Amino acid sequence: MSPECHQDQTSKNLPIGSRHYRAFVGPAEKYDLVSAMQFNLLTSLGLREHHFLLDIGCGSLRAGRLFIPYLSPGRYWGLEPEQWLIEDGIKNELGEDIIRIKQPVFSYDNNFTLSIFNREFDFILAQSIFSHAPEPQIKKCLSEAKKVMSPTSIFAATFVEGNQNYTGNEWVYPGCVTYTLEYMKNLVEDRSLTCKPIDWPHPNGQTWMVIVHPENEYNIPDLSVNRLSPVGSETGLHENRLPRMERHPYVRLGLTINRFTQRIKQWRR
Template sequence: MSDTSAQAFSPYDDTELINKHVAGGNHRDVIGGLWDELGALQADFLKANGLRPQHTLIDIGAGSLRAGVKLVPYLDSGNYYAIDLQAALLEAGYVREIEPAGLAGRFPRGNFAANAVFDVSGFRCMFDFGIAQSVFTHMPIARLGACLSSVAPHFRPGGQLFVTVFLAPPGVADKAFTQWPGGVATSPDRDPFHTTLHDLQGIASQASGWQMSVIGNWAHPRNQQMVRFTRQG
């Protein structure tokens, strides 16, 4: 899982910039801040939707492990896995967050990897749950189809992948739209990206072996909406 090539859609794709922020000690802020709030929100949401300690979970776009520091203590040892485009973010999260919290024994280094193509095959694990929080808000929604295809063989039947997106009403989807709460200005063609329910349904219809349901509001402070993909047997 060493392929880190990627088309640049947002500042998060700029490895030199990310490395500079990480070297300056900003591994928390560079992924959008709200470290404790969003980490806890993801963990609480997943637990409320069935995540239990015995389940395996893949954190897609895990960044510097904002959710990981909340989930590693909850899940059984070795059951949390993470991928991200930026190796420096994962390493900073591990060295500056996981190790100081005494969690390295529950989250071995072999459980995280950097790549740009949603490749989880190297973990040799079947997943019960997954989350991609604030991933497809920073790239065109068409990339979600590639993600679903890539991870599908590694999810158990009934497994659930939760994905956040910015949504815009159909009548204004072709222009900038301000999300409330949060006041984030989203766009159909530049970061941060929004999409529509119609486009999501189109992706779901072509994603073999997945069934989509829209959860919507999950109390995200910047109005990212939650979508569930369930792996069919």
């Protein structure tokens, strides 16, 4: 076993929040799964390589390790106050060559100053951020997100849904805080944005929601087709974002038959 492999095995036993780039951001044994969950979700929501993505609280690039190679140069932007996490993520997961080729952009701001990037993003991600954040930070993050969202931007975020709303003012870590869905919706709507919970599985039981400008609400892709396979629909895309050729009636018919066949296979299992 190589020294790297050995290190990887031992990280799996470390408690969440330990000073190891994999354990600090969550259960180390699910590091790969949480990477895949985020990548699959955003590509299912329509992320393509030319889009600009902002990863809020990007940590050790658990998601960035897949998004950075996939996106075109200069399209991945990450905000993370713990600089060492990004450095260790690059060292252990990506390597300097990918960074040189893909030119991701990072900010180490710890006050959710998304406008520091001075540009709009097609997609924004906040995975396991609102699950630790007090209300003032969530409000700041949402207000800042609005400044960097175009009318068609999609902001995907998780939170831990519960019966109680956290009323403290501190970031809680590695523990989690809870909010009701109603409360979260109100925080979003107070900023003239709208949000919808989505049925996307999370290995740590968090709830995914999609935040958009109200006029974009009906363009949120229907993710139910993606539940047919862990990767996504057979094209990995959604009809309203399908390339022109795949909008052709015969191609659409083919896709429908394909979906139907997959569903039958699933029922038989």
